[in-house]
Amino acid sequence: MADIVPPRIYYRVYVTLLAATLxxxxxxxxxxxxxxxxxxxxxxxxxxxxxxVLFFMHVRxxxxxxxxxVGAGIAWMGHILILTMSDYLTRGIVAGW
Amino acid sequence: MExxxxxxxxxxxxxxxxxxxxxxxxxxxxxxxxxxISITFFFFVGGAAATVLRLELMTPQGDLVQSxxxxxxxxxxxxxxxxxxxxxxxxxxxxxxxxxxxxxxxxLAFPRLNLLSWYVFNLGxxxxxxxxAGGGVDTGWTFYTPYSTTYANGYVIxxxxxxxxxxxxxxxxxxxxxxxxxxxxxxGLTWFRLPLxxxxxxxxxxxxxxxxxxLAIAIALVAVERLFHVGIFDPALGGDPVLFQHLxxxxxxxxxxxxxxxxxxxxxxxxxxFARKRIxxxxxxxxxxxxxxxxxxxxxxxxxxxxxxxxxxxMVFSFxxxxxxxxxxxxxxxxxxxxxxxxxxxxxPLLYALGFIxxxxxxxxxxxxxxxxxxxxxxxxxxxxxxxxxxIMVGGTVMGYLGGIHYWWPKISGRxxxxxxxxxxxxxxxxxxxxxxFPQFVLGYLGMPRRYxxxxxxxxxxxxxxxxxxxxxxxxxxxxxxxxxxxxxxGALAGPNPWGATGLEWQTPSPPPTDNFAATPVVTQPPxxxxxxxxxxxxx
Amino acid sequence: xxxxxxxxxxxxxxDPAQQHEASSLGMWAFLxxxxxxxxxxxxxxxVYRTAYPAGFIAGSQHLDVLLGTLNTAILxxxxxxxxxxVHAAQVGHRQLLIRFLLLTMLLGLVFLGIKGYEYWxxxxxxxxxGIRFSYDGPYQSQVQLFLVFYFLMTGLHAxxxxxxxxxxxxxxxxxxxxxxxxxxxxxxxxIGLYWHFVDIVWIFLYPLLYLLG
Numbered sequence: 001m002a003d004i005v006p007p008r009i010y011y012r013v014y015v016t017l018l019a020a021t022l023x024x025x026x027x028x029x030x031x032x033x034x035x036x037x038x039x040x041x042x043x044x045x046x047x048x049x050x051x052x053v054l055f056f057m058h059v060r061x062x063x064x065x066x067x068x069x070v071g072a073g074i075a076w077m078g079h080i081l082i083l084t085m086s087d088y089l090t091r092g093i094v095a096g097w
Numbered sequence: 098m099e100x101x102x103x104x105x106x107x108x109x110x111x112x113x114x115x116x117x118x119x120x121x122x123x124x125x126x127x128x129x130x131x132x133x134i135s136i137t138f139f140f141f142v143g144g145a146a147a148t149v150l151r152l153e154l155m156t157p158q159g160d161l162v163q164s165x166x167x168x169x170x171x172x173x174x175x176x177x178x179x180x181x182x183x184x185x186x187x188x189x190x191x192x193x194x195x196x197x198x199x200x201x202x203x204x205l206a207f208p209r210l211n212l213l214s215w216y217v218f219n220l221g222x223x224x225x226x227x228x229x230a231g232g233g234v235d236t237g238w239t240f241y242t243p244y245s246t247t248y249a250n251g252y253v254i255x256x257x258x259x260x261x262x263x264x265x266x267x268x269x270x271x272x273x274x275x276x277x278x279x280x281x282x283x284x285g286l287t288w289f290r291l292p293l294x295x296x297x298x299x300x301x302x303x304x305x306x307x308x309x310x311x312l313a314i315a316i317a318l319v320a321v322e323r324l325f326h327v328g329i330f331d332p333a334l335g336g337d338p339v340l341f342q343h344l345x346x347x348x349x350x351x352x353x354x355x356x357x358x359x360x361x362x363x364x365x366x367x368x369x370x371f372a373r374k375r376i377x378x379x380x381x382x383x384x385x386x387x388x389x390x391x392x393x394x395x396x397x398x399x400x401x402x403x404x405x406x407x408x409x410x411x412m413v414f415s416f417x418x419x420x421x422x423x424x425x426x427x428x429x430x431x432x433x434x435x436x437x438x439x440x441x442x443x444x445x446p447l448l449y450a451l452g453f454i455x456x457x458x459x460x461x462x463x464x465x466x467x468x469x470x471x472x473x474x475x476x477x478x479x480x481x482x483x484x485x486x487x488x489i490m491v492g493g494t495v496m497g498y499l500g501g502i503h504y505w506w507p508k509i510s511g512r513x514x515x516x517x518x519x520x521x522x523x524x525x526x527x528x529x530x531x532x533x534x535f536p537q538f539v540l541g542y543l544g545m546p547r548r549y550x551x552x553x554x555x556x557x558x559x560x561x562x563x564x565x566x567x568x569x570x571x572x573x574x575x576x577x578x579x580x581x582x583x584x585x586x587x588g589a590l591a592g593p594n595p596w597g598a599t600g601l602e603w604q605t606p607s608p609p610p611t612d613n614f615a616a617t618p619v620v621t622q623p624p625x626x627x628x629x630x631x632x633x634x635x636x637x
Numbered sequence: 638x639x640x641x642x643x644x645x646x647x648x649x650x651x652d653p654a655q656q657h658e659a660s661s662l663g664m665w666a667f668l669x670x671x672x673x674x675x676x677x678x679x680x681x682x683x684v685y686r687t688a689y690p691a692g693f694i695a696g697s698q699h700l701d702v703l704l705g706t707l708n709t710a711i712l713x714x715x716x717x718x719x720x721x722x723v724h725a726a727q728v729g730h731r732q733l734l735i736r737f738l739l740l741t742m743l744l745g746l747v748f749l750g751i752k753g754y755e756y757w758x759x760x761x762x763x764x765x766x767g768i769r770f771s772y773d774g775p776y777q778s779q780v781q782l783f784l785v786f787y788f789l790m791t792g793l794h795a796x797x798x799x800x801x802x803x804x805x806x807x808x809x810x811x812x813x814x815x816x817x818x819x820x821x822x823x824x825x826x827x828i829g830l831y832w833h834f835v836d837i838v839w840i841f842l843y844p845l846l847y848l849l850g
Contacts, residue, residue, distance in 0.1 A: 001846075002730065002747075003796060004724065004727045005720075005724065007721060007724055010717055010720045010721060010724070010752070010794060011717070012719075014713065014716075014717040015780055017713045017716075018713060021281050021706065021709050021713065021843075023709060023843055024843070024848065025706050025848070028702075028844070028848035028850075035692060038844075041844035041845075041848055042841075042844065042845075043725075044844070045840050045841050046680075046806070048837075048840045048843070049840055051787045051838070052716060052833050052836060052837050052840070055720075055721070055756070056716050056717075056829075056833045056836075057830055057834075058721045059824075062661075063658075065662065066662075066665060066671070069662070069665040069666065070665070072307070072667070072669065072805045073669045073673075074672075075674040075677070075756070076307045076394070076669075076672070076673060077672050077679070079394065079395075079677045080311065080347055080677075080680055081409075081671070081676075081679065081683060082678055082682055083395070083398075084334065084343045084347075084680050084683075084684065085683060085684070086400065086407075086686065087339075087343065087406050087407050087410040087414065088407075088411070088684055088687060088688070089404075089407075090407040090408075090409040090410055091405075091407040092407075093407070093409065179645060197649075204647045204649035205649065206649065206650075206659040207659075207665065208649060211722075236812075245754050251758065266645075268670050271666075272663055272666045272667060272670075273663075275666050276659050276661070276666060277659075277660045278664045279659075279662060280655055280658050280659045280662065281649070281650075281655070281659070306666055306669050306670055306673075307669065307670075307673055308673070309670065309673075310670045310671070310673040310674035310677065311673055311674075313674060313677070313678065313679055314674060314676075314677030314681075315677065318677075318681065318789075321675060321785075321789065324767070325766065325767025325768070327766040327767045327770075327780055327781055327782070327785045328785070329782070329785060330780055331779075334776040334778040334782070335685070335688075335689065335692075335781075335782055336685075336779065336782065337684065337688075340680075340681060340684055343680070344680065344681070347677075390791070415683060436644065513822070529807070567775055610709045612648075617651075
């Protein structure tokens, strides 16, 4: 009935996640100038999240409907960020506004 | 299948009369009635506040209540009406009752969560009532910072807590609807055979799930700032008060679609039944509900045109706000096309539905005026806005709600309401509503600010008209309360399908048995098959 | 017998597959609300970080990167043990299930212990905005804002961890009673989803809060 994922996949994902964490920490020590530094960190974080979602949360093996739910969550999170920041990033471009 | 007793059939109302069987019920139909009692109570609390407001506004001077009291009254009117009446009304009452019936299920997916949502709702309401009893809040229902965080006295945190808790109740209902509609449809009931009421509630539930948590954070931050004064919204400490507005309106604009979409779902059902005609453009109406839900999240900045939001963002929001009118207009055109050459029966539910179409159209068009940046700068924070949203919320949502209550009353109670009185009440509501709120468009355009208890003498005539209308409206709302209660005891008994309507809910007795159907129905026909005049379904 | 009773179909469902699908979708719908809940805080953080880049970097200096990295590793490990407990439930290994649930709880407790230590240390340094805050360095109000969001975001996260621990405890008791089997492992799966979500939130909190400097 439910999808059963073999433990070896979990172990591989686990090691990858730990390695990615170490990588994030290491890159932060390079003190890359913003926005490069934060973009790298977020990219790695997103990759880690994708692994957790696909394998630990079984989405890789789930119905298309589950994919729609996950996609909606990511889309809405991105949407509120982007549209809110569109205000802050365009303030002051025209004098007085 | 139960053995019917010789004297009376067992159904969800008479299966058990004990208080525990009601307070611990997991039957979606009983929970719907529990909600009906709660929200009716809150409606009259909110209405009482409005009564005092309209009495004060009959004279230009602030002579009935002080300005501080007036501020508390319009704040509590807004909070109670929006969070404790409008948002739950149709979904928690009609939605809870009808969603399983309309899809041929025995109950919702999570009956215990359903009961929990009612208790959580009342807990939130209790917090708010205590706050009112303690003296209330005067920030406006919008809780704008920095007034709410720094300067307001009163029970801001307790009221915010009440709203926060009520939000959880809303989320539980929406979660239940989404899962139920996805997983528990009867055999043969494909998505495009679903009643439009179901589409509307599905779309509403999407909005609730994705929007409500942001409101929770917004008011939680107000509470934190109010308690600790750490600068989240305080410019002196580097904060931005407008950030609150972004978080608040990210939910509160889609919230207005939470309030209107279910009502549109009701109207779709009423129009097709009372025109005895298959609804025109079913697919467009169904998809327009989803479009409204999605697009509704893209327009919140139109509440913030004069807040110091960037002009570029404002232009984007203005444009997107125009777009969101399109799916609503699609619905209005399709309803009208359904009525055209229909065989129309002017029963009370249809009177409410027709009222909805006209009044929602006016409200929607005035929304377009407000979406235009330049006009909004002129009428922002005036009575024009007040009139606009009351046309949608009262002329729209409440009319749809009352129409739905009347339409499904025989199914819910097993009784028919007195049609003559119902028509009278519908007429009172329509006349009273327009007399109350149309003058407010004029007032706002002439410059009458909202949330003011005193005003220049030249506005008095319009205000008196508005208050007079409010008194008629009040009668229009009280009359159904009386005759609906009367009908529970003395109304004619209703058969399974007094309206001759299509839909699975009419294929089971009135009132339905606890498990809704003797056997799970199988659906083989498209919805609203009025033209074929055959059985829309057969019980298999 | 308990297993039979528990795996019995709730009356509103037609078959176990429908019940399982509904439970899973229900948890995903709830997680959507959680994404948007934390999302609101992420928006606030992003707004202020964009406005005050130097101030936020200054604020981040006061966080212990080592502890943050360690906690990240601990939480990721707890996700592993959670996934393994789901597997154990699905194949019917009751002993393994209980052990992995307890291990997950232990890792969660260690995480919260470290977090608690961090909070205590901040209190000790007078860096808790609104409660005990005295900071003399540059960008004072901006550092305060950073710390506000630090406490709010990690605090909300910690609250979710505590709730998760409670849920795991209930699961462990039910597992010990033999409630779960290959035919009925849904509660373990869906609480696993919740736990992994809480882990994902931290995966983002870690670089955004700890690695700015």
